[in-house]
Amino acid sequence: MFFRLLPWEYGIRNLFRRPLRSGLTLLALTTVTLMVLVVVGFVRGLERSLAVSGDPRTVIVFSLGMGENLEYSSIPMGTTDLLAASTQGIQERYGRKYASPELYLGTKVRLSQDSPESLGLVRGLLPAALLVHRQVEIISGQWPQAGEVLVGRLAATKLGIAKQQLAVGSTLWFEGRSWRVCGTFSAGSGTFESELWCRLDDLQQTLKRQDLSLVAMTLGPTADFQDLNLFCKERIDLELQAIRQTDYFATLRKDYAPVRWLAWLVVSLIAGAGVFVGLNTMYGSVVGRIRELATLQTIGFSRRAAILSVVQEGTILAMTGALIASVIAYGLANGAAVRFTMGAFELQIDSLTLLIGNGIALCLGAGGALPPAMKIFRLSVVDGLKAV
Amino acid sequence: MPVIEVRDVTKQFMKGSETITPLRDANLEIERGEFVSLMGASGTGKSTLLNLIASIDRPTSGTIVVNGTDITRLSRSKLANWRAANIGYVFQTHNLVPVLTAYENIELPLLLLPLNRAERRKRVEIALGAVDLLDRANHYPRQLSGGQEQRVGIARAIVADPTVVVADEPTGDLDETTSSQILDLLQRLNRELGTTFLMVTHDPDAAAIAGRRLRLEQGRLVEVADHVPVPAALEVR
Numbered sequence: 001m002f003f004r005l006l007p008w009e010y011g012i013r014n015l016f017r018r019p020l021r022s023g024l025t026l027l028a029l030t031t032v033t034l035m036v037l038v039v040v041g042f043v044r045g046l047e048r049s050l051a052v053s054g055d056p057r058t059v060i061v062f063s064l065g066m067g068e069n070l071e072y073s074s075i076p077m078g079t080t081d082l083l084a085a086s087t088q089g090i091q092e093r094y095g096r097k098y099a100s101p102e103l104y105l106g107t108k109v110r111l112s113q114d115s116p117e118s119l120g121l122v123r124g125l126l127p128a129a130l131l132v133h134r135q136v137e138i139i140s141g142q143w144p145q146a147g148e149v150l151v152g153r154l155a156a157t158k159l160g161i162a163k164q165q166l167a168v169g170s171t172l173w174f175e176g177r178s179w180r181v182c183g184t185f186s187a188g189s190g191t192f193e194s195e196l197w198c199r200l201d202d203l204q205q206t207l208k209r210q211d212l213s214l215v216a217m218t219l220g221p222t223a224d225f226q227d228l229n230l231f232c233k234e235r236i237d238l239e240l241q242a243i244r245q246t247d248y249f250a251t252l253r254k255d256y257a258p259v260r261w262l263a264w265l266v267v268s269l270i271a272g273a274g275v276f277v278g279l280n281t282m283y284g285s286v287v288g289r290i291r292e293l294a295t296l297q298t299i300g301f302s303r304r305a306a307i308l309s310v311v312q313e314g315t316i317l318a319m320t321g322a323l324i325a326s327v328i329a330y331g332l333a334n335g336a337a338v339r340f341t342m343g344a345f346e347l348q349i350d351s352l353t354l355l356i357g358n359g360i361a362l363c364l365g366a367g368g369a370l371p372p373a374m375k376i377f378r379l380s381v382v383d384g385l386k387a388v
Numbered sequence: 389m390p391v392i393e394v395r396d397v398t399k400q401f402m403k404g405s406e407t408i409t410p411l412r413d414a415n416l417e418i419e420r421g422e423f424v425s426l427m428g429a430s431g432t433g434k435s436t437l438l439n440l441i442a443s444i445d446r447p448t449s450g451t452i453v454v455n456g457t458d459i460t461r462l463s464r465s466k467l468a469n470w471r472a473a474n475i476g477y478v479f480q481t482h483n484l485v486p487v488l489t490a491y492e493n494i495e496l497p498l499l500l501l502p503l504n505r506a507e508r509r510k511r512v513e514i515a516l517g518a519v520d521l522l523d524r525a526n527h528y529p530r531q532l533s534g535g536q537e538q539r540v541g542i543a544r545a546i547v548a549d550p551t552v553v554v555a556d557e558p559t560g561d562l563d564e565t566t567s568s569q570i571l572d573l574l575q576r577l578n579r580e581l582g583t584t585f586l587m588v589t590h591d592p593d594a595a596a597i598a599g600r601r602l603r604l605e606q607g608r609l610v611e612v613a614d615h616v617p618v619p620a621a622l623e624v625r
Contacts, residue, residue, distance in 0.1 A: 003465065004500045013487035295483040298444050299544070300472025300500045302465055381444040385479070 003302040006309040014285065014313055022317065025281040029321030029364060030328075032274035036267050037329040037357035041347040042338065043263045049345035050253045053190035054246035055218070057091070058132055059228055062214040064239040068251050070104050074211045075240060077101070082238075083215055086231055089223025093131070098218035100125060100132040103203050105213070109159055109196070110173040118159045120174060121195045121343055122149075124203030132216045135190055141168045141183020148182035150197040154344035157337035158194035172196070175206045191249075194343025216245070252342065271360050278368015282314050286372040293376050294384025303377055310373035311366050318365025322358045329357070389456075390417040391551060391584050392441060397450030398607075399436050410436045412607035413450070418552075418600075423578045423585040425598035427612070432604040434588040435556055441586060442475050442554045443467045455551040472500035476545030476583075478555035478574075482537040484529040490540045491516070491525040497548040515543040518580075519573060535566035539573065546577060553577075555587040559594050571597050 015022045061083060062073035080101040084090060091098035102125050109120030127143055130136055144150050149172060156163045166172075172179045179198065187193045204210060219225060225244060232240040243251075286293070293306045326349075334349035376384070394416035400409045410433030418424050428434045439445040440452055443459045451460050455474055462470055476497070484493045494515050498508040516522045519539035529537055538558060545553050555574065559567035575597045578585045589595050601612040 003468075007488075007492070007496075007499060009492070010485065010487060017487060291483065292485055295479065296485070296496070297468065298442065298471070298477050299497050300468050300475075301496075302468045304465075382439050385444075385483075 003305055006296060006301055006305050008312075011309050011312040011316060014289075015317060018285070021281060021284060025277055026317055026321050026324075028277040029274060029318050029361065030324045032270055032277065032364065033318075033322045033325035033357055033361045034329055035270045036360050037325055037349060037353060038333050038347065039263050039267050039270070040353045040356045041329065041333060041349045043260050044350060044353050045338065045345045045348040046256060046259065046340065047253065048348055049189060049191055049343075050249045050256070052135070052188050053192065054244070054249040055134060056244065056246045058216055058218050058245040059225060059242050060214050060216050060245055060248055061228070061232065061240050061242045064232075064241045066241075068248060068255070070213050071106050073104075073213045075214070075238075077210055077212055079212060079238070079240070080215045083217065083228070083231075087217070087223075087228045089220045089227070091131075091218040091220040091223075096128070096131070098128070098131045100129040100216045101200060101212045101214075102129065102216060103200055103207070103209065103211075103213050105207075107174050111161065111165055112171070113173055115173075118161070120155070120159050122174060122203065123192075123195050123197050124200040125197055126200050129197075129216070132218050133187065133192065134218075135188035136185055136192060137187075138183055138185045141181075144182050144198050144202075146199060146202050147178075147180060148198065149179040150183045150185055151181055152193040152195045152197070152343075153184060153186045154193040154337050154346070155196055157339050157344040160339060175203075177206060189346060191343045191345075194339075194345075267360070271364060274360075274364040275368050278314050278318065278364050279371060281317070282310060282369040282372040283375075285313065286310055286375055290376070290379065290384050290387035294379070294381045294387070297381045298385065306376050307370075307373040310376070311369045314369025315362060315365035318361045318368070319358070322361030325361070326354050326358065330354070391420040391422075391455055392416065392418040392586070393451075393453040394437070394441065395451045395453070397437075397440060397447045397452060399433065399440065399445070400448045409607055411440075411447070411604075414604075414607065414609050416602070416609055418584060418586065420584055421578070421582045422600060423575065423598045424587070424600045424602060425595035426586065426588045426602045426604065426609075427590060427592070427595050428604035430590070433607055434590075434604055437604065437609075438554050438556055438586065438588045441552065442477055443471050444477075469500070472497060473548065474551040476548065476550040476553040478538075478541050478545045478553065478558045480557035480560040482529070482534075482541045482561070484537055484540055484544075486529050489526050489528055490521060490532065490536075490543075493529070493540055494543045494547050497544060497550075501548060511547055511549075512543075515547040518546065518577060519543040533566075534562055535569060538562060538566075538570050542570070542573060542577070546581060546583065549581075550583065552584045552586060555585065557589055558587065559589070559591065567591075567594065 062070055063075055066073045080099050084097045084099050102123055104123045106119055107122055108117040110117045151166045156166045166181055168181055168183055170181045229242045232242045296306055297303060329349045333347050336347045337344050338347060394414055397411055397414045399411040400407055426434050440447050447460060451458055491512055494512045495508055498511055516525055519542055521539050524532060524536060559570050571594055595601050603610045603612050
């Protein structure tokens with residue numbers, strides 16, 4: 001049923017009635033919302049990193065029974081030519097097939113021989129890799145020559161070092177030799193961005209290996225993945241398996257589900273703490289104003305109007321905190337690089353993250369104010385007028 | 389036709405395991421434009437009757453008809469709307485909203501009526517003028533004296549031109565001089581506006597300004613004769 005609301009100014013000015021209390025609550029709600037935004041930004045960044053890494057037209061062929069551990073995969077060097085010759089419909093341009101033989105490993109990387117080491121992801125490739133991994137773009141420097149390495153945009157984060165330490169011309173140490181940084185590449189925020197890319201032959205010589213980890217191939221519009229899949233299954237002797245790149249990263253996303261759940265649990269715990277902050281403030285606010293709220297009801301304002309006014313106060317406080325937190329999160333946390341086992345990714349404070357963060361803040365404000373507001377419902381107007 | 393008709397009203401409530409009956413079969417009729425004072429010792433049910441007529445409390449039995457409406461039959465939400473249009477309430481402790489100015493406090497009842505901003509402004513200014521506080525319109529309650537606060541409270545009670553103004557010990561919180569000014573004001577407003585006033589007081593001097601005086605004794609209303617002084621012992625809290 002229609003009812004008249006209390007004046008908007010009433011709710012606003014009530015927030016300034018106890019400035020210290022309101023200020024502290026605002027600080028707490030801002031912190032809570034900021035933490036929620038960062039955690040949601042973490043989840044969104046991780047998911048996006050894995051989601052954009054796959055190309056639906058690209059297929060990865062690697063050793064049978066390796067699960068998704070490409071580092072342990074070992075296939076003969078000749079597999080690329082064999083697959084290219086045996087599979088119909090591989091994308092081709094000027095007679096060059098979109099097939100990229102790759103050697104991939106996780107190894108200890110250092111800035112110099114005596115500096116602390118950290119785990120880096122190294123991939124040896126041919127220039128054909130740029131045909132297959134279409135999202136990759138060299139943003140500075142050039143394709144590596146012998147003894148050179150092209151570093152991903154987030155490789156420094158993965159290695160736990162400053163970005164400047166991987167500037168073009170600087171030196172890295174891994175697998176017992178030094179490598180000169182020859183350039184930087186981006187990969188549309190995909191997982192490749194945390195890798196170090198060098199020439200395939202260079203890496204094979206360094207590792208004294210002649211095999212590959214995988215072959216990545218881009219299928220043409222008329223090609224059928226099942227043909228390649230069937231080929232791998234029929235040629236038992238080759239011990240190969242094929243998987244679409246998107247499916248491969250979808251599997252990885254599933255593996256990170258516990259991380260996501262943990263993150264949401266953290267969001268719930270933080271939000272729970274925020275509700276108590278709101279409850280505490282609004283209880284204080286309502287208890288000190290019982291007679292005033294009863295007076296407003298005596299004048300003719302309905303209980304619902306009084307309750308809504310209290311909820312409005314909590315909501316205004318929470319949304320102010322959310323606005324401040326959103327500005328801070330967008331300004332400081334958006335794009336901040338985070339290291340994880342698969343590489344590195346950037347926190348993503350995008351519209352959805354802001355929507356979730358602000359939605360939770362709205363619930364904190366309204367949810368925190370509702371139980372104290374219901375106190376008005378339980379008390380008769382006459383008893384309210386007698387309240388001290 | 390009386391503007392207020394209280395018929396066989398009984399009010400009971402529980403205090404622990406004890407049943408308290410402040411009003412027992414009370415009957416009262418007040419004509420439009422009357423100024424009625426209601427006296428009685430503490431706990432005799434004066435404020436209870438006032439609150440029942442103001443529709444912020446409900447009787448255990450009996451009916452109360454105000455301005456032709458049986459308010460005992462109205463739902464809570466309908467009562468709130470009805471109250472906004474028909475009742476002005478003057479409190480002992482002024483009960484102004486501290487975060488609103490005198491103007492905004494007085495404007496509150498008008499927000500419940502279908503009036504535009506200009507109409508509200510006009511009415512608030514008239515009410516402020518009636519209580520001689522036009523120069524204090526933008527002051528907050530903390531910037532006003534006790535007497536000024538009560539005048540704002542009175543202006544808030546009359547601004548919507550209600551059928552009845554009820555006043556619960558309106559001078560109970562004020563010094564003698566200010567009390568006298570407030571009583572004069574109430575009397576003048578009753579005379580000039582023609583609004584019905586029902587005032588609860590334990591002060592015989594305050595009660596004397598009313599055209600008709602009633603006393604509550606053992607839950608029943610008794611008319612006080614014009615020249616019979618109220619026994620002081622009964623009135624002392």
